[in-house]
Amino acid sequence: xxxxxxxxxxxxxxxxxxxxxxxxxxxxxxxxxxxxxxxxxxxxxxxxxxxxxxxxxxxxxxxxxxxxxxxxxxxxxxxxxxxxxxxxxxxxxxxxxxxxxxxxxxxxxxxxxxxxxxxxxxxxxxxxxxxxxxxxxxxxxxxxxxxxxxxxxxxxxxxxxxxxxxxxxxxxxxxxxxxxxxxxxxxxxxxxxxxxxxxxxxxxxxxxxxxxxxxxxxxxxxxxxxxxxxxxxxxxxxxxxxxxxxxxxxxxxxxxxxxxxxxxxxxxxxxxxxxxxxxxxxxxxxxxxxxxxxxx
Amino acid sequence: xxxxxxxxxxxxxxxxxxxxxxxxxxxxxxxxxxxxxxxxxxxxxxxxxxxxxxxxxxxxxxxxxxxxxxxxxxxxxxxxxxxxxxxxxxxxxxxxxxxxxxxxxxxxxxxxxxxxxxxxxxxxxxxxxxxxxxxxxxxxxxxxxxxxxxxxxxxxxxxxxxxxxxxxxxxxxxxxxxxxxxxxxxxxxxxxxxxxxxxxxxxxxxxxxxxxxxxxxxxxxxxxxxxxxxxxxxxxxxxxxxxxxxxxxxxxxxxxxxxxxxxxxxxxxxxxxxxxxxxxxxxxxxxxxxxxxxxxxxxxxxx
Numbered sequence: 001x002x003x004x005x006x007x008x009x010x011x012x013x014x015x016x017x018x019x020x021x022x023x024x025x026x027x028x029x030x031x032x033x034x035x036x037x038x039x040x041x042x043x044x045x046x047x048x049x050x051x052x053x054x055x056x057x058x059x060x061x062x063x064x065x066x067x068x069x070x071x072x073x074x075x076x077x078x079x080x081x082x083x084x085x086x087x088x089x090x091x092x093x094x095x096x097x098x099x100x101x102x103x104x105x106x107x108x109x110x111x112x113x114x115x116x117x118x119x120x121x122x123x124x125x126x127x128x129x130x131x132x133x134x135x136x137x138x139x140x141x142x143x144x145x146x147x148x149x150x151x152x153x154x155x156x157x158x159x160x161x162x163x164x165x166x167x168x169x170x171x172x173x174x175x176x177x178x179x180x181x182x183x184x185x186x187x188x189x190x191x192x193x194x195x196x197x198x199x200x201x202x203x204x205x206x207x208x209x210x211x212x213x214x215x216x217x218x219x220x221x222x223x224x225x226x227x228x229x230x231x232x233x234x235x236x237x238x239x240x241x242x243x244x245x246x247x248x249x250x251x252x253x254x255x256x257x258x259x260x261x262x263x264x265x266x267x268x269x270x271x272x273x274x275x276x277x278x279x280x281x282x283x284x285x286x287x288x289x290x291x292x293x294x295x296x
Numbered sequence: 297x298x299x300x301x302x303x304x305x306x307x308x309x310x311x312x313x314x315x316x317x318x319x320x321x322x323x324x325x326x327x328x329x330x331x332x333x334x335x336x337x338x339x340x341x342x343x344x345x346x347x348x349x350x351x352x353x354x355x356x357x358x359x360x361x362x363x364x365x366x367x368x369x370x371x372x373x374x375x376x377x378x379x380x381x382x383x384x385x386x387x388x389x390x391x392x393x394x395x396x397x398x399x400x401x402x403x404x405x406x407x408x409x410x411x412x413x414x415x416x417x418x419x420x421x422x423x424x425x426x427x428x429x430x431x432x433x434x435x436x437x438x439x440x441x442x443x444x445x446x447x448x449x450x451x452x453x454x455x456x457x458x459x460x461x462x463x464x465x466x467x468x469x470x471x472x473x474x475x476x477x478x479x480x481x482x483x484x485x486x487x488x489x490x491x492x493x494x495x496x497x498x499x500x501x502x503x504x505x506x507x508x509x510x511x512x513x514x515x516x517x518x519x520x521x522x523x524x525x526x527x528x529x530x531x532x533x534x535x536x537x538x539x540x541x542x543x544x545x546x547x548x549x550x551x552x553x554x555x556x557x558x559x560x561x562x563x564x565x566x567x568x569x570x571x572x573x574x575x576x577x578x579x580x581x582x583x584x585x586x587x588x589x590x591x592x593x594x595x596x597x598x599x
Contacts, residue, residue: 034527034528035527036524036526036527036528036530036532037527038526038527183477184477185475185476185477185479185522185531186531187483188483188484188529188530188531189483189484189485190484191479191480191481191483191495191550192480192481192482192493192495192548192549192550192551193481193550201484203483203530203531208533227477229329229549231331232327232329232331232549233327233329233548233549233550233551234549234550235329235480235495235505235549235550235551236477236478236480236495236496236505236507236550237329237502237504237505238504238505239504240504253484253528253530254484254524254525254527254528254529254530254532255483255484255485255528255529255530255531256484256530
């Protein structure tokens with residue numbers, strides 16, 4: 001076993017500068033969404049720039065809906081937006097090109113489905129200067145990373161970030177430290193969708209978190225989902241396991257919840273997990289920004 | 297089911313729809329559970345030869361939509377059509393050589409899906425106009441206040457097998473019981489739109505994909521375990537959702553044959569009875585495709 005992946009950073013991986021724009025949160029003509037009990041609520045933090053939410057914060061800590069740390073990046077042209085989401089990987093650098101924050105460097109911290117959004121983390125002082133509509137460049141790299149261990153697929157992650165995640169690599173199996181392991185039936189929105197372009201919402205809320213040892217679930221945590229094969233589309237396959245990074249917070253909507261961007265998927269026998277509900281440390285903001293800065 | 301309800305309060309709206317073409321993109325292929333590309337028919341158009349009572353799986357198709365797939369060109373009018381159409385509603389073909397032919401709504405799938413006699417269906421093609429006599433949303437069961445009913449016409453409610461049991465629970469006959477592990481795409485969406493794809497029904501593919509659902513038929517009334525569909529679609533232990541199978545075979549991973557939602561409530565409010573005969577074909581009457589029940593057509597005469 002080593003703590004670094006074998007043969008992952010090969011020069012064959014292609015880096016692409018992709019243009020994106022900082023999103024403004026948007027709602028329909030009706031301000032309300034409906035929660036699982038049929039109670040209307042105004043969604044807060046669902047897209048756009050969210051101040052004060054950081055990797056390491058608890059997913060149930062805020063009165064919000066799908067709130068992600070930092071800024072969401074989109075593109076108005078649907079096809080361009082899909083390419084942006086499909087190719088951006090966690091750990092890729094994001095450089096602000098226009099506006100008061102021009103020159104600021106952030107990092108891709110996750111992705112979201114439906115129309116497609118890239119979640120970018122910035123230092124709070126940069127985030128305060130950002131404005132919806134600002135242009136950024138994402139330097140994508142990561143899709144196509146060779147298998148880390150036999151039969152385990154890696155996706156959606158910048159290879160240089162892997163050594164900063166609690167993953168130990170071996171020739172056949174790898175060992176991953178996670179906050180918790182959850183069953184496939186908790187996967188809601190995102191099931192059946194292509195893994196490079198959607199996150200998987202875990203149907204966990206404050207009331208049910210203790211059933212899944214997820215009371216301490218935090219943004220940036222690694223989570224294992226059993227019986228999910230997420231190599232292509234995400235779906236049920238007995239005996240498989242997928243590992244995701246928590247990229248946005250909880251949601252009152254039925255079928256939604258804290259979302260993970262999948263980074264590893266393979267037979268459960270090839271991915272050993274060690275869960276620590278109280279002390280797990282996942283993706284660290286400093287390490288993430290450092291990796292991105294080194295590649296910017 | 298002979299249940300006290302508020303059907304007398306319900307209004308019928310006349311909604312226009314259009315038989316929508318099958319759609320593709322220039323790449324053609326999609327990907328199955330094992331990463332193999334496929335190119336198969338299924339969504340959109342008029343899909344012949346698959347009716348209520350027929351197997352949902354085993355077709356060389358993807359998201360097989362039996363019969364007519366109907367939308368409206370205007371997005372807001374389309375949402376009204378999708379949200380307000382209920383299983384069992386009468387549909388009349390309004391243009392083309394099949395004008396006057398009648399069918400029945402069997403579910404939603406981002407299209408309103410319409411079954412009718414095969415001989416009439418063969419005369420319908422994309423672009424033909426149809427009229428849906430939409431009635432059912434707003435239905436309440438007087439003696440079962442914990443159970444939310446949706447997408448269910450008064451005609452279908454009356455035709456469903458079961459009723460109030462001696463212990464006060466609602467007895468529902470179901471052709472199959474679906475475990476929570478099977479819930480695929482559709483989770484997290486509103487339950488008045490599209491349906492809930494069921495995984496674990498990939499006939500002919502690996503055993504590790506199976507959840508024992510390969511025997512489902514189009515039109516089967518099914519029970520979904522641990523699903524609360526009152527205000528969307530979500531996992532919730534101890535809740536039960538009743539649906540009717542409206543779409544068939546999928547090769548796309550995470551997708552599968554799907555039920556449109558009819559009822560949802562706490563599991564203790566239901567008494568489920570396993571009954572293979574609980575299928576729209578038998579409940580609403582079928583001769584080579586669903587015929588509108590004379591009672592169903594009555595929805596047109598209400599005004």
